[in-house]
Amino acid sequence: MAAGRLLVRGGPLWAGPGAYWPQGAVAAEDGWITYAGPEDDAPPLEGAQVIEAGGGLIMPGLINAHCHGAMTLFRGLADDLPLDVWLNQHMFPAEARWVDEEMTRLCSLLAAAEMLLSGTTTVGDAYFCMQGAARAYEAAGMRAVLMQGLIDFPAPGAPEPAENIQVCRDFVEAWQGKSPLITPGVFAHSVYTCSPQTLEAAAELCNELSCPWHTHLAETSEEVGQTAELYQASPVAHLEELGLLARLDAAVHCVWLGPGEAELLARRGVAAVLCPESNAKLASGVADVTGLLAAGCAVGLGTDGPASNNDLNLLGEVSLRSRLAKLISGDPAALPAEAALDLALAGSAQALGLVGVVGRLQPGYACDLIVLDLDLPHLTPLYNPASHLVYAASGREVRQVVVQGRQLVKDREVLSFDVNEVMARVRELATKVRAG
């Protein structure tokens, strides 16, 4: 994957909260960081590939802990609609008609391009027909935790709900150990679209195969109402009563938690993944991030799918999440810049089972890093890089991207695949989608 030695130097280095050097460098061997610190103290690295930051900010690649990448095809197809109209009249019919493995391959490549160009190096992606998505992220060179969707309805690539769990097994078995940056897993859609039996089967499969298991949980007040009606329990309590909560790796959304449920998630080792832009656009609500953190819960960030966001730009999530934390607490000191940024680093790494691998630039971690251009009016002057990243940067300042020591973006151009061709082919497909 990554051959030999790499040295990234020539710019300020923000390696994680509290770790900043105005002039830093990162060295790696065979994709793993061997040094991160002041440039002057960097070891000589004979024969290394050198990436010059050119005054740009060197920092860890961002980690998008939840998205549905292939839904790039449906970006902007239907907005500003009540949730049930959006889902039932637009998204579900479009998915039934257009989603297959070639679609997920092509449209996940578009997602990968967008994420790389906005600084995301690791993604947690959950959708249907995930064999296509896995081929896409492998080709792109991104680090990816890919979860095959599981739902008790006919779904793309799994027309028989009874065979859905087999589709998950096939996907995980096909990709486990196959590609060094790809981890396959299972995504149970939700407690209101998966029966207790389906959820139990998912947990069993993930135990058997030792693979990640995520689900949407407590996204809307409607979900809370439905779960109460079906199971006389909240979504979290329902999973706990089934004995499955402790097996879950990440609960996505966590907008509508009941009293004590943040603490319960923490005790059960479940990470919360928040998707603030999607939750706002769909008017689902705002998760209590400071409450989750205070309860000891790991909290990651995701973009959700581009049909409900409508982009895959993680710094936008960081910015919104920070502002919403201040707004709902009435405290401008709530969730300060470095803590907000760390949701998309250490928090997301924990949700994806990648603690100690990504989210920091320090020896022993994978060399997944980005370089952002600082020589721009909206980032001038520079007093505090974390402040700029959260309150002023747009996510489009990313200039260089490295994953596991391999340069994937050079001077804003994706090196690993032909983005123009992908865009052209998605546009062609979108013409058919629009025609209906």
Add this chain to the structure above:
Amino acid sequence: MAAGRLLVRGGPLWAGPGAYWPQGAVAAEDGWITYAGPEDDAPPLEGAQVIEAGGGLIMPGLINAHCHGAMTLFRGLADDLPLDVWLNQHMFPAEARWVDEEMTRLCSLLAAAEMLLSGTTTVGDAYFCMQGAARAYEAAGMRAVLMQGLIDFPAPGAPEPAENIQVCRDFVEAWQGKSPLITPGVFAHSVYTCSPQTLEAAAELCNELSCPWHTHLAETSEEVGQTAELYQASPVAHLEELGLLARLDAAVHCVWLGPGEAELLARRGVAAVLCPESNAKLASGVADVTGLLAAGCAVGLGTDGPASNNDLNLLGEVSLRSRLAKLISGDPAALPAEAALDLALAGSAQALGLVGVVGRLQPGYACDLIVLDLDLPHLTPLYNPASHLVYAASGREVRQVVVQGRQLVKDREVLSFDVNEVMARVRELATKVRAG
């Protein structure tokens, strides 16, 4: 200013809500639009300067109805602090020490660069030492409504509060009719920092000189408490009781309005200017945009100053404002994309007294337009341009900028002044600011 004929063509044209052509063109003579519509029907324009959109989206330039541009110098200097600590221990001392006419000229130039490069062609800027800001925006070629700050404390350029109103008069008289794109006016800081006498003097001066008058109003719950204590009235009621509300052109923030006050603002012809990013970052609250619009109030958008935002990117405000409207109403259909976008066009134009001049691309309007690159992964595919602008664009896609028929940005480069030199000089000044 703008010599002769201009033709912009070769891309989709979004000329305002409901006015979209997949392949459009805009023609102008002497800075005023003579045609906007399908490219095929564009009149022949012999000898015209031609700007090729290259498939980019042609749309009206954005209008930032409220900022403190020169505060770019303090961008990121102090964040995540309680409001009183931020103001009293950081902002006020920094302003007292560093703000003079050369600072406002230099740092407003930086603001102009940032705004032009993110698609803002018209700005409402309120600060101290506005002669410097006026020289900056004139040099940049931006359209600007510039308001000299008025406050009952010693302020930069006006150490004697008793002479503050004279400083305002001097500024307005110096710039009225001087430069075709610059409109001078007065900005009374707030009802809690300006006595009734100061507010009356401001209104009288603006009546005498026929110039715009804005003020911060109902920004925080603390302001409401202070005004109640001082005057036994809400901020809006206080201005109404003084007989001054009808003279006010725009009330900035309007987060904490009482019952019926949106209707009162509408009846008195006062536009509300909302600054959602700043109001969130400082935890001030969320203005009720749908309530204001329903009351018949004109609603514009502003970025506020870069010390409390921390950027001057108006599309970011549009995006946040739209999402917050959906969140607080619980209705994903609230403030749909075109309506959100129009806050930064027709709404801001009304706040700045520029109705019929800017905010639309149609014959008779000034030729203030931007071209945004659409050939980007995060804007692919394209079903609906307004959706992309509000839910997916970052504001950094702007490629060409034209103000009154004059091209100010070409292929992302500012033509009217040397941005690199400005950035270098602001960095030098920031080094001194940091040293204290």
